[in-house]
Amino acid sequence: AREVFLIEESMAAALGANIPILEPAGHMICDVGGGTTEISVISLGGLVVSNAIRIGGDEFDEAIIKHVRNIHNLIIGEQTAENVKITIGNAAADKKIEKMEIKGTDAITGLPRRLEMDSVEVREALQEPTNQVIEQIKKTLGQTPPELAADIVERGIVMTGGGSLLKGFTKLVAKETGVPVILAENPLLCVALGAGKFLDSIKDMGRRYYHIKG
Numbered sequence: 001a002r003e004v005f006l007i008e009e010s011m012a013a014a015l016g017a018n019i020p021i022l023e024p025a026g027h028m029i030c031d032v033g034g035g036t037t038e039i040s041v042i043s044l045g046g047l048v049v050s051n052a053i054r055i056g057g058d059e060f061d062e063a064i065i066k067h068v069r070n071i072h073n074l075i076i077g078e079q080t081a082e083n084v085k086i087t088i089g090n091a092a093a094d095k096k097i098e099k100m101e102i103k104g105t106d107a108i109t110g111l112p113r114r115l116e117m118d119s120v121e122v123r124e125a126l127q128e129p130t131n132q133v134i135e136q137i138k139k140t141l142g143q144t145p146p147e148l149a150a151d152i153v154e155r156g157i158v159m160t161g162g163g164s165l166l167k168g169f170t171k172l173v174a175k176e177t178g179v180p181v182i183l184a185e186n187p188l189l190c191v192a193l194g195a196g197k198f199l200d201s202i203k204d205m206g207r208r209y210y211h212i213k214g
Contacts, residue, residue, distance in 0.1 A: 007198050009033075009191055010040035010050060013160045016194030017184035021045050026148025027155060030137060030173070031191065032163030034058050037133050039140040041148055049143045053136050057163040059129045060085055067125035069107060074115050076104035085166065088119040091130045092168030092175070123168075130169065134176045141177065156180035160190040 013031040014021050021027065022045045031038045033056045040050040061081040068074050068081075080102055088098040098119040106113045137157065141149060157179050159170055164187050174181040184190050
């Protein structure tokens with residue numbers, strides 16, 4: 001019979017980030033995907049606490065689009081916003097100010113127009129969505145049993161997903177939570193790698209997850 005195994009995204013991300021999830025200790029994983037962010041505390045192969053919000057890399061791009069439209073009356077597309085985020089985006093304050101030129105459509109005249117943006121302005125545009133992620137991390141830490149929270153303070157928060165690659169994001173999370181933050185080795189691939197590891201070890205670990213036969 002055909003079998004289907006389900007694994008939580010946070011668990012897959014943790015496996016892909018090489019977190020020893022079966023240990024009797026607390027591990028926190030924060031997976032910032034394109035449309036959602038999932039924050040989970042894992043111990044003994046199970047989820048102890050898990051929260052998710054509809055904020056991710058796509059919302060970072062949308063925040064830049066809205067900022068440019070509201071402040072500069074310039075309409076830009078998602079690709080331009082993503083390029084700005086990748087090139088000069090920074091979630092944390094930085095002494096070095098980077099600049100880049102973008103092109104869009106003037107919201108008043110309808111004509112093409114150029115605009116120079118700097119990293120300080122982009123950071124301001126990204127404050128709301130990044131702060132929402134941080135508040136969710138704080139909420140999850142507050143829901144974590146004390147003994148597991150102590151483990152997390154010692155071991156740190158592991159961040160995965162494309163959104164975690166935003167420059168300065170791990171630094172900002174560490175500053176706001178007071179907990180060390182580690183960026184996974186392959187943030188974009190952690191979920192896929194973890195799902196593969198799960199399938200490879202299904203005989204030993206499959207019983208710990210939801211299992212559907214079809």
